[in-house]
Amino acid sequence: MKYDVTVIGSGPGGYVAAIRCAQLGLKTAIIEKYNVLGGTCLNVGCIPSKALLDSSEHFHNAAHAFQTHGIELSNLQVNMQQMIKRKGEVVKSNNDGIAYLMKKNKIDTYYGLGSFVSKNKIKVTGTDGNVQEIETDKTIIATGSKPASLPFLPVDKKRIITSTEALELTEVPKHLIVIGGGVIGLELGSVYARLGAKVTVVEYLDTIIPTMDRALSKELQRVLKKTLGFEFFFNHKVTGATNNGETVTVTAENPKGETLTFEGDYVLVSIGRKPYTEGLGLENAGVQMGERGMIAVNDHMETNVPGIYAIGDVVRGAMLAHKAEEEGVLVAEEIVGQKPHINYNLIPGVVYTWPEVAGVGFTEEQLKEQGRAYKSGSFPFKASGRAKASGDTDGFVKVLADKETDEILGVHMIGPRIADLVAEAVVAMEFRASAEDVARMSHAHPTYAEAIKEACLAATENRAIHI
Amino acid sequence: MSLEVKVPAVGESITEVTIANWLKKDGDRVERDEVIAELESDKATFELPAEAAGILHIVAQQGDTIEVGAVICEIDQEGAAPSPVTPAAQETAPTGGAQASNAGEAVEMKVPTVGESITEVTIANWLKKDGDHVERDEVIAELESDKATFELPAEAAGTLEIVAQQGDTIEIGATICRIMPGAGTVQANAQAAAKQEAATQQAAAAQPAAAPSGAQTYASGTPSPAAGKILAEKGVNPADVQGSGRDGRITKEDAQNAQGRPAQPEARPAAANAPAQLAATGNQQTASTGDRQQRREKMSSLRRTVARRLVQVKNDTAMLTTFNEVDMKPIMDIRAKYKDKFKEKHEVGLGFMSFFTKACTVALQEWPAVNAQIDGNDMIFNNFCDISIAVSSPKGLVVPVIRNAEELTLDGIEKEVVRLAKKARDGKLSIEEMTGGTFTITNGGVFGSMMSTPIINAPQSAILGMHNIVQRPVAVNGQVEIRPMMYLALSYDHRIIDGRESVSFLVRVKELLEDPMRLLLGV
Missing domain, CATH: 3.50.50.60 (FAD/NAD(P)-binding domain)
Structure with a gap:
């Protein structure tokens, strides 16, 4: 078979790149080493960990918070088997979802290890040893990463x-x-x-x-x-x-x-995690590696070999699914001659602990290092009506803004559901909103999001209302 | 509310008009765009349409001569209601009393009639922005026709609503803009806006963080993510885009409407660029080190017309060129001898143009075909010599006409040449001054041309090309002498002029110039 674009790896970078290529009218193939689509994120990363985080948070609340809410339980127990089974079902339904998206977008899926034979030829070796060869005009490497280990501390996968x-x-x-x-x-x-x-x-x-x-x-x-x-x-x-x-x-x-x-x-x-390029046969295509096992790419995610691109965890930058997705879209659009752009400073970072943690833009430490004149406004969830009602009063929102222009330079939050709230900060910062701009936008009451508005008021000229 | 109707600017050279005829009587009800009077200038007559519906109050009487811009009549718009109700009146009547600011109707401004041969104009420049407040008679736009540019004064005070955009070519009578009566509530005029801004800035100083929307801020000109991508693909620098978003941010729509200009050489390395070029839609350029900027601009209406006509002449005529040369010594001697006296007497310099024009008129009368033109299956012969003179003006090539040049003395021709050339330079030539002409003289010599083949100025049939004067050795009475020589070129339409006529004409011009005594004696 001959394709316009072949994507190696079906994680959030790879499958998004494939869909965008297909949307742009390119004949696209995707190769996945495992027998399920979705990569680390979906199978052994973001999604299953969130499933377990949600399950365990329910248990934790039942054990510690329910009583205050007036709910009494006896014989509260963890059924670990069920918890893991449910996690498996969540993963499975997402696997199926991606398989459906590939079909819907008429993307040919190959299961097996993809490796370069030459610049435009890729060999797919199935788990059964069956070998197929496909020809491709462009290739997007999206093979992701693996957990890193210490040389003196081998992982035995048991203890x-x-x-x-x-x-x-x-x-x-x-x-x-x-x-x-x-x-x-x-x-x-x-x-x-x-x-x-x-x-x-x-x-x-x-x-x-x-x-x-x-x-x-x-x-x-x-x-x-x-x-x-x-x-x-x-x-x-x-x-x-x-x-x-x-x-x-x-x-x-x-x-x-x-x-x-x-x-x-x-x-x-x-x-941490390390880029994964094993068995890719990069040497057969002449693709050069960068530092620390990464594939070297330019601003357009192109390797030293024209027509071969790499995205996501396998290249420089934060190892985040949403960063890989943006890069996948960027490459697809670059291939057809469009000129997209990614603002890496505005890719949010999120931690799904409870309280959740999220941040976007410059940290206070970075601003100090830059010597930039900034002002800061904070609002604690202790003062939020919504947080009091749910009992999630830990954490705060901190907004950093330029001292002169009031432009928001960073938003850093820890608190309930703020992994979702950080999207507001990204939108505001993509449009270079000032703290006062956000402070002048109506936020529904009572919500956790009000804390962002209050922190912006505090950053504007220390005029938060509810504290 | 009463609307004053003023004499519109009808052409650059026209300063006053006479009211030839009132078609409506004082106190009559008139509809918008209904012709209410006939005006007469020294060049043409034209009609005056009503600018609004209402009751007419005549100010200037029939036979009066009044200046452009003077009040000619008033139309009482409030009085519109009691009359037979028209759709236009219906709109205003109910709100008339309730809302003062809405009492008047929008004044629809149309492209005025500017000359008989002109059917369309191009909007060269809007001097006011959409939504600006304009005062009556304030110049709001510059219009450009094939032949001239002229200004468009506002017909009423109010808020400007632009209909035809800059660069648009629209027909005479088409709507160009509307003026909503009442002060612009949103946008005051420029001065007021400036004041307002100053005031806001003061307020902002007192309240440091208060960012007035619409003011220039750090975010002005920031493209939204989607807008940024579109601009990058168009090769447009965000700095060249006027953002319509909050505080001048560039919205997706702004980017979509931005005019793509040929991409400036990009900073991207060539290798990085390669993949993007796979299916790139824009201009591709091969790698090159030097500065390779291009600039694209719209052809002016004048340029387009010139271009079209020149090509048309090339296609529609059987044009060819005959050459000769002329020894300029006799004329130069005459000039040297009488230059000062001529200037003293006639207050104009004695140039070559008068000799050439005079010589041409004599030769044209001897060879009438050269002074004739084809009209369908007929040939039109002219007993007068209207000589068109090609003049380069800031707006481009223009060709004013010296009328009845055959009757003018040398000083008369010189004076006319000076007058027309000055007007051409100032862009003040009227259309009448450029129409007609039976024969054209063009002088490429002033730019150093030694030899050229000019293109006929249609519908004329011939054009004389003058060139530079060069000292050349020539044989005079068997002796080699150095003489100031000029090549002459006559391009002509072979459909109407035969070789014998064209060559003889040019030889005759040469004879007359080399022996100017013949001009005096008519031999």
Whole structure:
């Protein structure tokens, strides 16, 4: 077969790129190594983790919040099998959804390992060993990433696990040791902490979620300690882990150089993810790699080989599904000669803990580093009528605006449902709204979104109404 | 509410009109656009349509001569109601008393009649923006016809509502804009707006964060995400787009309406550009290092007309050119000798143009076919010599006419040439001054042309091309002498002029110029 475009990888970057190509009239194929579409995000990432986060949050509320609401339960129990089964159903229905979208857009789907034979020829090796060859004019590499591991700490997938295994546990750990205080470690740590596990986070740096505004990491750290009993060890360098059969021992070095030992029954290695290009045969097409295993691309996501593009986790930038999606659309449109643009500064970052954490634009630390004159306005959910009603009073919204022009430069939030609310901040910032602009827009009452308006009022000239 | 009707500007050279005839009586009810009077200028007559419906009050009487812009009559719009109800009146009557600002009807401004041969005009420039407040008689636009440009004064005070856009070519009588009576509530005129802005700025100073909408801010000119993509594809710099969004942000619609200009050389590296070119719709350019900007602008109405006519002449005539040369020494000697005296007596310089014009008129009368023209299956012979002179003006090539040049003395011709050339330079030639003509003289010599083949100025049949004067060795009475020589070219329409006539005409012109005594003696 001969295609205008072949996409390798069917994650949110790949399948979105394929659909956009098809919409633009290009004959498109998509190759997926596994026997289900959707990539990491759908199968072992965003979607299943959200399913478990929601399930575990229900349990946590039932155990801790219901009583205050006047609901009494007895014999509250976790049915881990059912929880994992339901997660599987959520994933399955999304798999089917993407398969339907491929069909609807007349995209040919190939299951198997895609690898370059030459610049315009790709071999697909199925799990049954069956080999097909397809010809293509353009290729979009969207092979994503895999959990990274430490060389001295091999993952055995039993006691020493990655996020993939953490989504399939058949029991609730008694003590989960999380290596790495990033998004994945905190989300999956939250899942099991809510279900009753003791969670210890060992972090090499001095903070959790280090890429986000410091005010957010501080507040999240406080809330996780308070509500879920998280233990944090910062500036600790993990030196090893041993599977003792029923337990696991983790050793780490504290800032003073002393060695500490942590005893638990599971250790989650969540130190980040690395680009995945194995078996792609990039050398056969002459595609050059960049630093740290990434594929090097220019601003148009094109590799050094004209006609071969790469998007998502396999290239530079944040490893986020929505970033990959934007890049997929961009490449499809570039291929037909359009001139799209991505404002990387306005790709929001989100953490699905409870309270949720989200931010877009510059952090306060970045503005300080730039030496930019800015002003800041905050509004705590403690003062929100809506938050009081639901009982979710932890967190705040912080708006950073230019001191002279009042243009919003960053919005950083921690609180209930703010993963959804950050979209308002993105819209405002894409249109370069000022804090007062947002403050002058009606926000429905009572909603969590009012906190954004109030924070904007505070940023404008410290005139929040409800505090 | 009463609307004053003023004498419209009907042409650049016309400063006053005479009221030839009132077609309506004082106190009559008139409908909008109904012809109420016939006006007469020294060049033409034209009709005066009513600018609104209502009761007519005549100010200037029949036979009066009044200046352009003077009040000619008044139309009482309030009085419209009691008359037989018309659709137009229906609109105003119910609101007449209730809302003062809506009492008047919108004045629909149409393209005025500017000359007999002109059927359409191009809007060269709107001097006021849509929604601006305009004062009556304030110039709101510049119109351009084939032959001249003229200004369009507002017929009433109110808020301008533009109908025909800049660059549009519209027919005489077509609606060009509307003026809504009553002060513009949203937008005051420029001065008031400036004041307002100053006031807002003061307010803003007191209240630092109050960003007045519509003012220039840090966000002005920011394209929305979709707008940014469209502009990038069109190759339009956002700085060249007027944003209509809040605080001048560029909306998707603004981007869609933005005029695409040939893309400036892009900063993108060529390799990066390659994929984008697969199906690119825009201009493709091969890699090149130098600055390669192009500029695209609309042809003016005048330019378009010139272009069309020149091609038409080439296609419709059997044009060819005959050449000769003339020894300019005798005329130069005469000039040298009498230049000062001539200037003293006639207050105009003695140039070559008068000699050439005079020589042509003599030769034209001897060879009438050269002074004739084809009209369908007929030939029209003229017993007068109206000599068109090609003049380069800021607006382009114009060809004013020296009437009955055969009757003029040398100083008379010189004076006429000076007068017309000055008007051409100032863009003040009237249409009448450019129409007609039986023969054309063009002088490419002033720009240094040695030899050329001019194109006939249709419907004329011949054109004489003058060139530069060059010192050349020539044989005079068996001796080589250095003489100031000029080549002459005569392009002519072979359908009406035979070779014998054209060549003989040109030889005759040469003879007359080389021996100007013949002009005096008529031999």
